[in-house]
Amino acid sequence: MTTDTTLPNWFTARQQSAQQRYEATPAPKRGDETWRFSNLKQLDFAGFRQRTADFSSPEELIARSTGIERTAAKFVFANDTLIHSETSLPADVIVLPLSEALVSHPELVEKHFMKQETRLGSAKFAAWHEANVSNGLFVHTGDNVEIEGVIEVHHWISGANTVIFPHTLVVTGKSSKVRVIDIFRSADDITPGLAIAFNDLCAGQNSQLDYVAIQALNEVTRIIQINETSAARDASAKGFILNTGASWARNESLSRLEGPGSRSDMLSVSIPAREQEYDQRTFQHHVSEGAYSDLLYKNSLYDNSKTIFSGLIFVDEGAHHTDAYQTCRNLMMSDTCEANSMPGLEINADQVKCSHGSTSSQIHDEEIFYLRARGIDPVRARQLIARGFSVEVVERLNHEATEELVLRFIDDKFAHIAGGGA
Amino acid sequence: MSYEDATALLDEETHDAINVDRTKGDFTFPERHKFDAGYGLSSKTIDYICDVKGEPQWVREFRHKALEVFESKPMPTNWATKDLDNIKFDEIRYYLSDGEKPKRSWDEVPPEVLETFERLGIPEQERAFLAGVEAQYDSEAAYSNMKEELTKQGVVFVNSTEGLKEYEEIFRPWFGKVIPTGDNKFSALNSAVFSGGSFIYVPKGVKLKQPLQAYFRINSENFGQFERTLIIADEGAELMYMEGCTAPKFETATLHSAVVELVALKGAKIQYVTVQNWSSNVFNLVTKRGLAMEDAEVRWIDCNIGSRLTMKYPGVIMKGRRARGEVISIALANTGQHQDTGAKMIHAADETTSNIVSKSISVGEGRATYRGQVHIPKHLKGCKNNTECDALLINSHSRTDTYPAITVKGNRHATQHEASVSQVSEEMLFYMQQRGISEGAAMSLAVNGFINDLVREFPMEYSVELKRLIDLEMEGSVG
Numbered sequence: 001m002t003t004d005t006t007l008p009n010w011f012t013a014r015q016q017s018a019q020q021r022y023e024a025t026p027a028p029k030r031g032d033e034t035w036r037f038s039n040l041k042q043l044d045f046a047g048f049r050q051r052t053a054d055f056s057s058p059e060e061l062i063a064r065s066t067g068i069e070r071t072a073a074k075f076v077f078a079n080d081t082l083i084h085s086e087t088s089l090p091a092d093v094i095v096l097p098l099s100e101a102l103v104s105h106p107e108l109v110e111k112h113f114m115k116q117e118t119r120l121g122s123a124k125f126a127a128w129h130e131a132n133v134s135n136g137l138f139v140h141t142g143d144n145v146e147i148e149g150v151i152e153v154h155h156w157i158s159g160a161n162t163v164i165f166p167h168t169l170v171v172t173g174k175s176s177k178v179r180v181i182d183i184f185r186s187a188d189d190i191t192p193g194l195a196i197a198f199n200d201l202c203a204g205q206n207s208q209l210d211y212v213a214i215q216a217l218n219e220v221t222r223i224i225q226i227n228e229t230s231a232a233r234d235a236s237a238k239g240f241i242l243n244t245g246a247s248w249a250r251n252e253s254l255s256r257l258e259g260p261g262s263r264s265d266m267l268s269v270s271i272p273a274r275e276q277e278y279d280q281r282t283f284q285h286h287v288s289e290g291a292y293s294d295l296l297y298k299n300s301l302y303d304n305s306k307t308i309f310s311g312l313i314f315v316d317e318g319a320h321h322t323d324a325y326q327t328c329r330n331l332m333m334s335d336t337c338e339a340n341s342m343p344g345l346e347i348n349a350d351q352v353k354c355s356h357g358s359t360s361s362q363i364h365d366e367e368i369f370y371l372r373a374r375g376i377d378p379v380r381a382r383q384l385i386a387r388g389f390s391v392e393v394v395e396r397l398n399h400e401a402t403e404e405l406v407l408r409f410i411d412d413k414f415a416h417i418a419g420g421g422a
Numbered sequence: 423m424s425y426e427d428a429t430a431l432l433d434e435e436t437h438d439a440i441n442v443d444r445t446k447g448d449f450t451f452p453e454r455h456k457f458d459a460g461y462g463l464s465s466k467t468i469d470y471i472c473d474v475k476g477e478p479q480w481v482r483e484f485r486h487k488a489l490e491v492f493e494s495k496p497m498p499t500n501w502a503t504k505d506l507d508n509i510k511f512d513e514i515r516y517y518l519s520d521g522e523k524p525k526r527s528w529d530e531v532p533p534e535v536l537e538t539f540e541r542l543g544i545p546e547q548e549r550a551f552l553a554g555v556e557a558q559y560d561s562e563a564a565y566s567n568m569k570e571e572l573t574k575q576g577v578v579f580v581n582s583t584e585g586l587k588e589y590e591e592i593f594r595p596w597f598g599k600v601i602p603t604g605d606n607k608f609s610a611l612n613s614a615v616f617s618g619g620s621f622i623y624v625p626k627g628v629k630l631k632q633p634l635q636a637y638f639r640i641n642s643e644n645f646g647q648f649e650r651t652l653i654i655a656d657e658g659a660e661l662m663y664m665e666g667c668t669a670p671k672f673e674t675a676t677l678h679s680a681v682v683e684l685v686a687l688k689g690a691k692i693q694y695v696t697v698q699n700w701s702s703n704v705f706n707l708v709t710k711r712g713l714a715m716e717d718a719e720v721r722w723i724d725c726n727i728g729s730r731l732t733m734k735y736p737g738v739i740m741k742g743r744r745a746r747g748e749v750i751s752i753a754l755a756n757t758g759q760h761q762d763t764g765a766k767m768i769h770a771a772d773e774t775t776s777n778i779v780s781k782s783i784s785v786g787e788g789r790a791t792y793r794g795q796v797h798i799p800k801h802l803k804g805c806k807n808n809t810e811c812d813a814l815l816i817n818s819h820s821r822t823d824t825y826p827a828i829t830v831k832g833n834r835h836a837t838q839h840e841a842s843v844s845q846v847s848e849e850m851l852f853y854m855q856q857r858g859i860s861e862g863a864a865m866s867l868a869v870n871g872f873i874n875d876l877v878r879e880f881p882m883e884y885s886v887e888l889k890r891l892i893d894l895e896m897e898g899s900v901g
Binding site for chain 1: 500501800801803813815816817818819820821822823824825826827828829830831832833834835836837838839840841842843844845
């Protein structure tokens with residue numbers, strides 16, 4: 001644990017100016033393109049407060065923080081306070097709670113901390129995060145470092161009307177390889193909470209950075225999750241978001257392709273049910289020529305749930321030989337769910353291959369008939385198809401243990417939907 | 423092969439070719455207006471227009487209310503281009519006419535007006551394949567005629583002033599109902615100062631075999647044209663309506679802001695074809711929407727080649743069961759042009775289907791934008807939408823954007839949207855060049871291939887003209 005007095009000056013100055021920016025920035029309003037179709041009532045965050053070091057039974061939370069079997073490092077935070085850590089990493093890798101890294105590696109953090117402008121609508125909330133962030137994960141590797149296994153981070157929200165500001169900053173050196181999983185959960189099922197999460201992913205030259213966020217908060221909690229990814233020459237950055245929890249979740253994901261040969265995979269699976277609303281905005285920014293980005297978002301909508309997908313492929317002038325793809329698919333599992341899709345393209349270069357597709361449909365009778373003909377009852381058949389629909393995205397993670405973990409959360413969600421997701 | 427600076431490498435022949443095309447509409451005659459509402463817009467302008475036209479009191483009130491709405495609405499620059507701020511509403515003339523009634527015969531039309539339309543080929547087309555023609559010159563129609571047998575069948579084809587005065591019982595119930603005044607800032611502007619346009623009624627079961635045509639011509643500088651069109655196809659009726667437009671290239675920007683409302687009653691079919699070839703300093707901000715009742719069909723076939731900025735998103739509200747809406751759109755954006763086009767499909771009944779196919783070509787520094795909206799609300803079943811938009815980029819500074827928005831509620835519908843952006847591949851050009859086709863001709867073939875399936879949707883006479891226009895626009899765009 002650190003106290004404010006030991007924080008570097010640049011950080012306290014950034015927090016102060018962020019607070020001013022937060023206060024000066026107007027709240028999103030009707031008519032803002034970045035909030036089209038959004039439910040702005042969800043943005044009333046009055047009454048929430050930070051409760052660092054104010055939570056009960058950390059042992060229980062630590063015991064419940066089960067992820068994949070063998071991790072390279074594991075951290076458990078409750079209300080942004082570190083309550084558990086274990087690591088077995090080589091010395092040339094820095095993997096620390098952000099609060100410690102700010103003290104022990106202030107220059108390194110400063111170099112990469114929240115460098116991009118938040119442009120997908122939540123600038124105000126990014127400023128709020130910056131002004132209040134106290135902890136999270138900091139990963140920095142040297143060149144040619146391959147971390148075997150996974151760095152797993154658990155973020156718990158505990159206590160009524162608690163807001164957390166978890167931050168994840170990952171910087172990979174040349175030809176390095178890192179895989180990080182963030183898991184967001186609530187201590188119980190009935191207490192409202194709020195998470196304003198931010199993750200900064202900087203993939204260095206020829207490196208491979210895989211990031212997975214599992215959002216399984218309780219259904220009276222809201223979350224805004226902002227992602228900024230940059231990929232240098234020949235780097236590969238993969239971001240995956242699973243949404244099964246929260247009453248309302250807003251994801252803003254921005255990938256900047258900064259070098260030729262760089263690649264960004266933006267993946268998401270969302271399974272909203274009951275009254276859940278997921279609002280996802282993405283931006284594939286091709287700054288450099290010769291880069292590749294591929295987005296695949298899949299939503300399975302149950303009951304009265306609602307999703308919004310707004311994606312933009314933006315190809316800068318001069319970013320020739322760009323390959324950019326964007327697909328959003330909605331599986332409509334009830335007659336009262338609602339899916340909004342806004343797949344967009346802005347192309348300012350040529351020799352570009354771009355496409356986007358968006359579909360909304362239900363399971364067809366023929367598919368059910370096919371499975372029934374093979375002795376599978378209709379309920380089970382619908383479950384199988386809905387699960388298979390999500391699995392296609394999960395398989396893109398290309399890492400067995402991570403895939404298993406994600407599927408565990410998906411199956412858990414199906415188990416909590418009437419009819420088991422049928 | 424390089425696309426860099428291709429436009430700088432235009433050979434003389436190509437220059438000539440493009441210039442020939444440009445000048446087709448680029449001529450002007452001296453103004454001789456009897457009625458001129460002057461520059462700028464106020465409630466006095468509106469009273470002036472009402473007085474000149476001798477309009478009934480309810481139209482006057484409608485216009486004044488619309489002016490208030492126009493003034494209260496902000497420019498939609500939160501989502502649209504900032505270029506809109508360059509429109510100087512105070513420097514525009516809102517009504518110009520010579521005070522003559524539209525003529526039934528070309529012989530009675532003033533000579534310079536006749537020459538205008540003859541140079542544009544309208545009388546010739548009328549003889550060749552049209553059922554009726556209305557030719558608008560600035561604010562009012564100069565010529566309006568329809569084949570006699572259609573009049574006998576009860577078809578009404580008049581301008582907006584006549585429509586509201588002489589056929590109030592037919593047109594008033596639908597006037598401003600498909601596109602309410604407050605729909606957007608420019609529909610409000612049109613509602614305040616509209617003049618000209620076509621009011622058409624096709625009675626039950628009457629199927630027009632030949633198209634009706636309107637031609638819109640701007641002749642005067644700093645002039646804003648605000649035609650208003652309302653087409654009602656009664657039960658089981660069918661018609662095709664075509665519009666064309668040109669203006670000379672003035673020093674200052676010109677504004678064209680139309681409102682077009684279509685009503686297709688049970689089982690009716692309306693096809694609305696536009697070939698827009700305004701000169702490249704016209705702001706073309708148009709609101710077009712159709713209402714399709716049970717089993718009815720509304721098709722918008724839209725081609726945008728001219729103008730500086732076009733913002734046009736034809737829509738269909740499918741209000742009756744099994745109604746069908748379709749938008750077929752071709753846009754060509756050359757340097758200095760922004761074609762911001764698209765479609766709106768509002769499903770409001772069961773088993774309604776809609777289809778949007780949009781193809782755009784960006785040449786030089788041109789910018790083409792697709793903006794679409796598809797809305798399928800709850801408690802409906804069996805609605806389907808298909809959206810395809812493809813963009814072709816010719817040069818390295820060409821630009822294209824796509825912004826669709828699709829809302830689907832419930833699990834008894836199907837929508838699909840697909841878009842692609844591409845350029846003519848070097849392999850394709852190389853393949854054709856190997857077979858002795860020049861690079862320019864190869865490019866033209868490739869581009870025509872890109873839009874060929876859509877061009878076929880246009881009536882024969884138009885599709886030939888369209889191909890020629892696109893060829894001319896494209897020629898020399900390859901270095």
